[in-house]
Amino acid sequence: MYGGGNTFEGIKSDELTGEDPVKLAEFEARIERGEKIEPSDWMPKLYRKQLIRMIEQHAHSEIIGALPEGTWITRAPGFKRKMALMAKVQDEVGHGQLLYSAAETLGKSREAMIDDLINGKSKYSNIFNYPTFTWADCCFISWLVDAGAIVNQLANAKGSYGPYCRALDRICAEESFHLKYGHHCVIYLASGTQKQRDMFQEALNRWWPPMMHFFGPSDKISVHTEILMKWKVKMGTNDDMRNQFLDMYVPKIWELGFTIPDPNLKKNTETGRWDYTEPDWEEFKRVINGDGPCNSERLEVRRIAEERGRWVREALRTAKTEYVTPLA
Amino acid sequence: MKSLDPRVSRLPETGNSSPKVPLDQFGTFEVFVQPKEGKPFQHEGIVHAPNLEMAYVLAKEAFTRRFTCISIFVTETRNVYVSALTDGDEDAYDHVTKVASTSGKETFEIFHLLKRGKQHQHVGKVEAGSHNEALWVASQQLRGNKQVFNIWAIKTSGIRFTKQEDLDLWNTLGEKKFRDAAAYKGGDKLKSFLEKTAQQ
Ligand SMILES: [Fe+2]
Ligand SMILES: [Fe+2]
Numbered sequence: 001m002y003g004g005g006n007t008f009e010g011i012k013s014d015e016l017t018g019e020d021p022v023k024l025a026e027f028e029a030r031i032e033r034g035e036k037i038e039p040s041d042w043m044p045k046l047y048r049k050q051l052i053r054m055i056e057q058h059a060h061s062e063i064i065g066a067l068p069e070g071t072w073i074t075r076a077p078g079f080k081r082k083m084a085l086m087a088k089v090q091d092e093v094g095h096g097q098l099l100y101s102a103a104e105t106l107g108k109s110r111e112a113m114i115d116d117l118i119n120g121k122s123k124y125s126n127i128f129n130y131p132t133f134t135w136a137d138c139c140f141i142s143w144l145v146d147a148g149a150i151v152n153q154l155a156n157a158k159g160s161y162g163p164y165c166r167a168l169d170r171i172c173a174e175e176s177f178h179l180k181y182g183h184h185c186v187i188y189l190a191s192g193t194q195k196q197r198d199m200f201q202e203a204l205n206r207w208w209p210p211m212m213h214f215f216g217p218s219d220k221i222s223v224h225t226e227i228l229m230k231w232k233v234k235m236g237t238n239d240d241m242r243n244q245f246l247d248m249y250v251p252k253i254w255e256l257g258f259t260i261p262d263p264n265l266k267k268n269t270e271t272g273r274w275d276y277t278e279p280d281w282e283e284f285k286r287v288i289n290g291d292g293p294c295n296s297e298r299l300e301v302r303r304i305a306e307e308r309g310r311w312v313r314e315a316l317r318t319a320k321t322e323y324v325t326p327l328a
Numbered sequence: 329m330k331s332l333d334p335r336v337s338r339l340p341e342t343g344n345s346s347p348k349v350p351l352d353q354f355g356t357f358e359v360f361v362q363p364k365e366g367k368p369f370q371h372e373g374i375v376h377a378p379n380l381e382m383a384y385v386l387a388k389e390a391f392t393r394r395f396t397c398i399s400i401f402v403t404e405t406r407n408v409y410v411s412a413l414t415d416g417d418e419d420a421y422d423h424v425t426k427v428a429s430t431s432g433k434e435t436f437e438i439f440h441l442l443k444r445g446k447q448h449q450h451v452g453k454v455e456a457g458s459h460n461e462a463l464w465v466a467s468q469q470l471r472g473n474k475q476v477f478n479i480w481a482i483k484t485s486g487i488r489f490t491k492q493e494d495l496d497l498w499n500t501l502g503e504k505k506f507r508d509a510a511a512y513k514g515g516d517k518l519k520s521f522l523e524k525t526a527q528q
């Protein structure tokens with residue numbers, strides 16, 4: 001699971017000064033040729049910094065994203081759904097592991113990343129700050145939030161940083177199960193009783209605004225990322241990703257007879273893109289900065305897990321092994 | 329904490345939001361996977377673990393839950409001796425120089441990176457007295473006609489290999505169909521639903 005719309009830091013104009021122009025040109029030529037950058041290759045400081053930030057946010061999103069779905073494991077309807085949801089949540093946590101490893105190759109330790117998460121310094125996908133009231137909310141996440149994540153992940157898998165791309169290839173292979181499982185759940189709700197249909201419609205109404213936020217602020221107001229696009233750190237604009245998601249999934253939602261709570265949502269036949277009501281970016285900012293319905297709960301759960309697991313880590317720790325930056 | 333999740337509501341409050349106490353981290357271990365009989369072991373990624381045995385268990389969890397796998401091995405990252413990464417048409421073996429043979433030979437596993445952006449693959453074993461000598465012996469015995477971008481040498485004695493009793497996990501992978509996309513075919517249900525709604 002992964003929220004796009006990474007919050008990239010604004011890039012200051014002096015961040016590339018001081019880089020060796022010859023090395024920078026070689027680095028850019030390698031990316032231009034479609035080759036991957038490996039951890040031991042030279043890279044600009046700005047590339048390293050923004051990649052760490054992006055991969056780390058992605059990893060946190062997998063870990064935090066496991067919480068709103070994980071809460072439904074014990075209450076999933078029936079044994080089969082429980083098994084599947086358990087496997088899916090386990091996958092998401094595994095994705096976190098793979099992504100932390102990829103970020104570590106850039107020189108930030110996993111411990112530092114976990115610290116930054118539980119101290120509120122690092123961000124994660126905003127959508128997981130919303131609660132899952134019913135089983136239908138959980139199904140919305142499994143199908144549509146994962147669908148959004150897949151749009152991002154498939155694009156990012158073609159990026160320039162080798163370890164991140166390899167982690168994403170592995171992740172995308174598992175996501176196909178998540179997507180099919182999620183769609184399966186929603187088909188069953190859609191073709192069930194009126195009460196089941198209403199339950200999913202209500203979930204859809206709740207989750208649509210955060211789903212539109214998921215891909216990040218509109219291109220009109222987001223920070224300039226041209227250099228990150230050139231370096232294949234960011235693989236598409238937020239609006240492009242959002243549009244791709246709408247293209248693929250709005251017809252599938254309509255097919256099931258559900259309505260989407262946006263009267264302005266329609267495909268513009270002239271531009272070939274979707275028109276929609278501009279999402280409330282003030283709300284997005286407010287929630288990402290900590291004031292959403294579940295922000296404090298999400299972090300507190302991680303903090304408690306960290307504290308309650310400490311004795312285990314201490315008991316297992318030996319002086320014989322040593323933390324070193326992973327190789328690839 | 330008041331939560332929709334009963335398990336969260338039951339958690340004891342920690343009552344403090346002070347930063348986590350720094351804890352020395354676990355070691356870093358590299359994981360290699362053999363997908364099929366006759367295929368080489370390939371580097372897959374890393375795990376963190378307090379010891380080699382735990383690293384092996386975690387590696388199974390992290391890397392072999394889905395794809396076919398018949399064997400894995402793990403070793404501490406610091407046991408991996410890494411040659412320079414080369415570029416263009418430069419071969420990593422061109423930088424390997426002759427090392428005087430020393431006594432006290434040990435076995436080393438040798439890995440090649442044949443394409444930038446891909447992962448290292450196991451190519452064979454050599455006997456040598458040091459890592460440097462292992463690279464030299466490999467250049468004599470294991471260098472093929474394909475260009476090699478990077479070479480790894482790992483002491484065989486530092487590797488946790490797969491034992492007979494470890495195989496259960498992979499033998500039962502086929503039974504765990506509920507984790508495959510193919511187990512969630514909603515097409516028929518969807519079709520009959522659409523037909524029903526079309527009639528109404
Ligand atoms: Fe995921
Ligand atoms: Fe997900």
Ligand SMILES: [Fe+2]
Pocket residue numbers: 001092146149175178
């Ligand atoms: Fe997922």
